[in-house]
Amino acid sequence: MTRAASNATAPTQLLQAGNQTYAYRRFGSGPARPLLCLQHFTGTLDNWDPAVTDPLATGREVVLFDSAGIGRSTGTVPDTVGGMATHAIAFLDALGLDNCDVLGFSLGGMVAQQMVRDRPSIFRRMILVGTAPRGGEDIMHLQKPSLARHLGDPTLKGYAVLQKLFFAPTSSSQAAGAAFIERLAQRSEDLDTPSGAAVATAQLAAFREWEHSTGVGFGDLEGIPQPTLVVNGIHDEMISVSNSYRLAENLPNAVLLAYPDSGHGSLFQFHESFTRHTAAFLASDSPFAPY
Amino acid sequence: MTRAASNATAPTQLLQAGNQTYAYRRFGSGPARPLLCLQHFTGTLDNWDPAVTDPLATGREVVLFDSAGIGRSTGTVPDTVGGMATHAIAFLDALGLDNCDVLGFSLGGMVAQQMVRDRPSIFRRMILVGTAPRGGEDIMHLQKPSLARHLGDPTLKGYAVLQKLFFAPTSSSQAAGAAFIERLAQRSEDLDTPSGAAVATAQLAAFREWEHSTGVGFGDLEGIPQPTLVVNGIHDEMISVSNSYRLAENLPNAVLLAYPDSGHGSLFQFHESFTRHTAAFLASDSPFAPY
Numbered sequence: 198m199t200r201a202a203s204n205a206t207a208p209t210q211l212l213q214a215g216n217q218t219y220a221y222r223r224f225g226s227g228p229a230r231p232l233l234c235l236q237h238f239t240g241t242l243d244n245w246d247p248a249v250t251d252p253l254a255t256g257r258e259v260v261l262f263d264s265a266g267i268g269r270s271t272g273t274v275p276d277t278v279g280g281m282a283t284h285a286i287a288f289l290d291a292l293g294l295d296n297c298d299v300l301g302f303s304l305g306g307m308v309a310q311q312m313v314r315d316r317p318s319i320f321r322r323m324i325l326v327g328t329a330p331r332g333g334e335d336i337m338h339l340q341k342p343s344l345a346r347h348l349g350d351p352t353l354k355g356y357a358v359l360q361k362l363f364f365a366p367t368s369s370s371q372a373a374g375a376a377f378i379e380r381l382a383q384r385s386e387d388l389d390t391p392s393g394a395a396v397a398t399a400q401l402a403a404f405r406e407w408e409h410s411t412g413v414g415f416g417d418l419e420g421i422p423q424p425t426l427v428v429n430g431i432h433d434e435m436i437s438v439s440n441s442y443r444l445a446e447n448l449p450n451a452v453l454l455a456y457p458d459s460g461h462g463s464l465f466q467f468h469e470s471f472t473r474h475t476a477a478f479l480a481s482d483s484p485f486a487p488y
Numbered sequence: 489m490t491r492a493a494s495n496a497t498a499p500t501q502l503l504q505a506g507n508q509t510y511a512y513r514r515f516g517s518g519p520a521r522p523l524l525c526l527q528h529f530t531g532t533l534d535n536w537d538p539a540v541t542d543p544l545a546t547g548r549e550v551v552l553f554d555s556a557g558i559g560r561s562t563g564t565v566p567d568t569v570g571g572m573a574t575h576a577i578a579f580l581d582a583l584g585l586d587n588c589d590v591l592g593f594s595l596g597g598m599v600a601q602q603m604v605r606d607r608p609s610i611f612r613r614m615i616l617v618g619t620a621p622r623g624g625e626d627i628m629h630l631q632k633p634s635l636a637r638h639l640g641d642p643t644l645k646g647y648a649v650l651q652k653l654f655f656a657p658t659s660s661s662q663a664a665g666a667a668f669i670e671r672l673a674q675r676s677e678d679l680d681t682p683s684g685a686a687v688a689t690a691q692l693a694a695f696r697e698w699e700h701s702t703g704v705g706f707g708d709l710e711g712i713p714q715p716t717l718v719v720n721g722i723h724d725e726m727i728s729v730s731n732s733y734r735l736a737e738n739l740p741n742a743v744l745l746a747y748p749d750s751g752h753g754s755l756f757q758f759h760e761s762f763t764r765h766t767a768a769f770l771a772s773d774s775p776f777a778p779y
Contacts, residue, residue: 369776431744445746446723450748452745452748453744453746455743456743457741457776457777457778458776467776
């Protein structure tokens with residue numbers, strides 16, 4: 198009856214919360230707090246790289262989550278990050294999870310920041326990868342030539358476009374991208390429902406709204422005391438690394454780790470290093486982020 | 489006859505190289521390559537924090553070095569980084585050290601970059617802390633109000649000014665600064681000669697020269713393939729963290745690690761984390777910087 202703790206095989210589960218049904222996967226075990234993982238633009242449960250989730254599931258439960266309107270979750274994709282954070286908190290409440298760590302990648306990192314502001318008591322430590330603060334710049338402008346040329350390339354089928362978008366245009370980074378795509382394909386059953394155009398439209402609206410600062414500069418971030426690890430590929434075309442600089446400069450308690458020769462998917466490219474750093478960061482009980 | 493491997497007690501040694509005598513300390517042992525440490529503006533052998541040098545001396549020899557005109561080294565302080573690199577290479581040649589790693593802090597990080605360009609075969613891995621690429625900005629402008637108010641404060645005696653300059657103006661960072669000053673005071677015998685005004689004048693001229701790019705942008709850095717770890721305090725008033733961003737963006741093979749709540753002396757403030765990261769980085773034999 199032993200089930201491998203892997204996103205390649207973990208069953209997709211459904212959770213009722215009010216009128217809403219949320220799809221999720223929960224796997225791994227150990228004494229550490231569960232780690233909630235929040236996904237990128239148009240990503241589903243199937244877009245989590247087992248090379249990232251599985252090593253982290255050694256020592257803790259990993260919880261992957263489809264927000265409203267994604268995968269097999271019911272409802273409509275909100276057009277604000279705030280709306281997405283409300284869904285994720287409703288999910289945690291229905292799951293009875295009141296103390297965890299959170300890893301947010303890209304759009305998921307924005308949702309994580311909003312959740313930590315909305316319900317700070319739930320979260321101990323936060324990992325923000327390839328993301329941006331509210332009021333950030335150069336966030337998912339898909340019409341940029343460096344992105345549009347891949348998105349408009351009819352020869353790129355399926356995940357091939359993800360390899361171009363998430364990885365730097367070097368042979369080493371593209372090779373890492375090919376390996377990433379192969380790892381995603383390890384899961385062959387109980388697959389999630391891919392995102393369609395309506396998901397992309399709503400999430401892009403959320404990015405545009407997130408680019409508007411609500412206050413002075415990045416002042417929102419001063420109120421987040423949680424130890425945070427900010428991670429970015431240094432050549433990220435989807436969400437510029439400058440956003441991670443602003444996060445590290447304005448969060449009071451954040452370590453910044455930036456990887457060379459990589460783009461938006463640096464955590465997948467350097468999965469061994471990333472999971473080693475993340476595990477060391479999460480293993481610390483210090484009130485200070487440095488690990 | 490066992491001597492503790494510590495910069496608090498290691499004897500200062502003198503090495504003859506042509507017309508020049510260099511002062512240095514060499515301590516620690518182990519199978520890893522020796523680590524050459526290059527010092528900051530006006531710093532001598534006595535300014536190396538034992539909490540940084542000593543853990544690194546477990547597993548390898550640590551070599552601390554006074555460039556020409558510093559401490560008990562003879563000669564004149566060069567007014568260019570290139571001149572300082574020439575002295576450091578002459579020192580290594582005289583010592584017979586033809587394969588090592590290098591840790592350069594502040595001015596020392598500039599000298600390290602120049603040495604790696606001048607004699608790439610010597611160096612395997614490089615750690616650059618609180619430093620800047622050639623053509624960087626906001627490098628040691630001591631007339632800046634945030635620096636000048638401490639440098640011109642007659643109530644700050646001895647190392648007290650270093651605590652203000654190297655650490656952020658928070659209670660936590662200043663407390664770390666006070667602990668740093670206490671650790672420097674652990675060494676009570678065989679002290680180095682403190683730097684005077686002539687040292688500062690020549691080194692400031694070297695900073696001004698280093699601010700001029702010799703080529704297009706930061707193109708010099710593309711030719712440095714050595715795996716590099718770039719480290720900075722996020723609130724560095726002496727050499728802005730933006731310089732570490734430029735290093736990580738333009739070196740082809742560099743990981744960036746930035747610390748919160750800290751200034752120029754982040755390696756001293758977070759010495760446990762810094763030495764843990766540095767040891768892990770140096771332990772790697774990968775051609776890629778991520779560790």
